[in-house]
Amino acid sequence: MVQFCAVCGVSAVLKCGGCKNIVYCGKEHQKVHWKSGHKNLCKIYEITSNDKFGRHCIASRDIKQNEIILREQPLVLGPKVVSPALCLGCNQNLELTEMQTDFFKCSKCKWPLCSKNCEKSKFHVAECNLLYKSNYQCQISYVAAEKGKKESAYCTIVPLRILLLKNENPTGFKEFMNLEDHLDQRINTPLYKILKLNLVSFVRNVLGLVEFDERTILKVAAILDTNSFEVRPLKQQSKIRAVYTKASMFSHDCVPNTRHIFTENYEMLLVATVDIPKGSVINVTYTQPLKNTLDRQEHLKQAKCFECSCMRCSDPTELKTYFGAINCSRCKTGKIISTDSSNLTSVWKCEICDHEIAAKQIKWGNTALQTEIASLNKNDPMEFEQFLVKYAETLHPLNCHVIQIKYALTQLYGNVRGFMLSEMTDAAIQRKINLCEELLKVAEIFEPGASRFRGLLLLDLQECLTVQTKREFNNDLLTKENAQAQLVESMNLLQEAVSILKIESAMQSILEDRVKNLAFELE
Numbered sequence: 093m094v095q096f097c098a099v100c101g102v103s104a105v106l107k108c109g110g111c112k113n114i115v116y117c118g119k120e121h122q123k124v125h126w127k128s129g130h131k132n133l134c135k136i137y138e139i140t141s142n143d144k145f146g147r148h149c150i151a152s153r154d155i156k157q158n159e160i161i162l163r164e165q166p167l168v169l170g171p172k173v174v175s176p177a178l179c180l181g182c183n184q185n186l187e188l189t190e191m192q193t194d195f196f197k198c199s200k201c202k203w204p205l206c207s208k209n210c211e212k213s214k215f216h217v218a219e220c221n222l223l224y225k226s227n228y229q230c231q232i233s234y235v236a237a238e239k240g241k242k243e244s245a246y247c248t249i250v251p252l253r254i255l256l257l258k259n260e261n262p263t264g265f266k267e268f269m270n271l272e273d274h275l276d277q278r279i280n281t282p283l284y285k286i287l288k289l290n291l292v293s294f295v296r297n298v299l300g301l302v303e304f305d306e307r308t309i310l311k312v313a314a315i316l317d318t319n320s321f322e323v324r325p326l327k328q329q330s331k332i333r334a335v336y337t338k339a340s341m342f343s344h345d346c347v348p349n350t351r352h353i354f355t356e357n358y359e360m361l362l363v364a365t366v367d368i369p370k371g372s373v374i375n376v377t378y379t380q381p382l383k384n385t386l387d388r389q390e391h392l393k394q395a396k397c398f399e400c401s402c403m404r405c406s407d408p409t410e411l412k413t414y415f416g417a418i419n420c421s422r423c424k425t426g427k428i429i430s431t432d433s434s435n436l437t438s439v440w441k442c443e444i445c446d447h448e449i450a451a452k453q454i455k456w457g458n459t460a461l462q463t464e465i466a467s468l469n470k471n472d473p474m475e476f477e478q479f480l481v482k483y484a485e486t487l488h489p490l491n492c493h494v495i496q497i498k499y500a501l502t503q504l505y506g507n508v509r510g511f512m513l514s515e516m517t518d519a520a521i522q523r524k525i526n527l528c529e530e531l532l533k534v535a536e537i538f539e540p541g542a543s544r545f546r547g548l549l550l551l552d553l554q555e556c557l558t559v560q561t562k563r564e565f566n567n568d569l570l571t572k573e574n575a576q577a578q579l580v581e582s583m584n585l586l587q588e589a590v591s592i593l594k595i596e597s598a599m600q601s602i603l604e605d606r607v608k609n610l611a612f613e614l615e
């Protein structure tokens with residue numbers, strides 16, 4: 093594999109002797125890179141390759157929980173393939189003010205932007221010049237009846253930004269083109285047939301970039317599909333995609349040992365959630381750990397073109413949680429699980445009475461439940477509680493749909509009208525405590541260690557325990573000493589939450605307030 097100097101981008105072979113991960117054109121650039129920050133990250137991981145994962149990363153030394161493994165700026169970012177109207181300058185979703193009847197449009201290329209300021213944004217300028225030169229005028233406009241409508245015209249923006257790198261940042265372009273694409277698997281899919289018609293003709297015929305042939309343009313789209321991370325810019329509603337070429341080297345596992353977060357300027361931080369011994373594979377998750385195996389596998393196959401064979405996927409019980417299983421309607425005691433979780437079409441069978449259900453039927457059932465969950469009133473926890481009662485016989489307490497509902501309940505209790513913490517009954521507070529404790533057990537299995545999920549659950553749990561202690565003390569149900577002991581317990585939970593979440597700038601003031609308030613209660 094050709095590698096490029098980390099400083100000037102020419103092809104190079106002199107490897108950093110520490111991590112063997114970065115190459116330089118010579119000693120001089122090695123020194124520059126060391127001083128500019130490599131000394132903090134050197135030796136933490138190295139890239140290796142095998143038949144199962146392709147290129148992937150292993151720990152070059154023991155890595156401690158919460159240690160930062162990688163900090164990286166995106167090579168490119170922008171709208172997803174289909175996106176609601178989004179400012180190409182600052183990546184915010186576009187909403188009209190009361191005075192507007194249509195979006196503000198860039199004075200040159202006519203793409204919707206949030207304001208004139210964004211016409212000069214570093215993300216937009218290069219593409220704007222090219223669009224303007226080719227007389228292309230974007231047609232996206234605001235139609236009140238279709239507020240939030242997703243537009244497929246956005247599919248051209250990030251590929252265009254990549255193609256423009258060829259002149260603007262040749263090293264970045266070469267690094268990008270060196271990433272995995274799976275183009276041969278994708279090329280005959282319906283999506284790529286559409287891209288052949290739309291994207292390729294847009295780039296070559298409309299923009300006149302004939303130096304890029306059809307295969308190169310489709311390869312760019314395929315690399316984006318294989319390697320993009322979904323980024324939710326802090327304090328914004330939008331979802332965008334971005335490519336981080338170093339982070340792209342990490343393989344997937346459905347029980348990851350890292351988590352990634354994004355800073356306000358889109359820098360990615362990859363953080364170890366557990367201790368990772370030297371020589372172990374460092375992995376991220378490309379999917380959502382709170383999906384069942386059928387859904388995760390389907391997503392990984394379709395979006396990332398591989399079948400996951402991690403411990404969780406290989407085990408039909410999903411690590412003894414029976415996350416995707418349902419209760420057997422015939423014997424009423426067993427659970428129905430896949431007979432071969434590596435084959436998505438294999439039959440499902442009760443572990444006790446051998447009652448069988450076709451995979452297709454399990455899939456239909458899951459889809460129907462998802463549709464029902466989506467229709468629940470997001471401001472009424474009672475609708476979510478009723479769902480649990482309705483399906484208590486079919487869905488066991490750790491079934492993925494039940495866990496999804498329980499997680500939603502932890503978000504609703506304490507946050508919606510009629511159920512703010514001060515309004516909640518003692519029983520409702522206890523209910524939220526029980527839910528948090530149950531979910532922490534699930535978090536420990538699917539996202540072990542210092543995951544964001546754990547951090548947020550600890551915050552919720554600590555808040556409820558504090559309220560409960562205060563109420564019990566005020567009602568003379570607790571002595572002062574016992575109340576203090578319980579508050580110390582809350583403080584321990586809070587401190588663990590702080591150790592996990594403090595790295596996120598958006599969480600810092602929330603955490604500081606929580607610690608201040610609890611310290612005050614303790615006094």
Ligand SMILES: C[S@@+](CC[C@H](N)C(=O)[O-])C[C@H]1O[C@@H](n2cnc3c(N)ncnc32)[C@H](O)[C@@H]1O
Pocket residue numbers: 144145146147148271272274318319340341342343344345396397398399400401
């Ligand atoms: C973001 S890239 C990772 C780097 C890639 N292996 C390479 O050599 O460029 C994602 C691709 O890596 C491979 N991959 C990652 N995790 C995997 C896993 N757990 N099992 C099999 N293949 C995996 C798949 O081909 C996937 O589409």
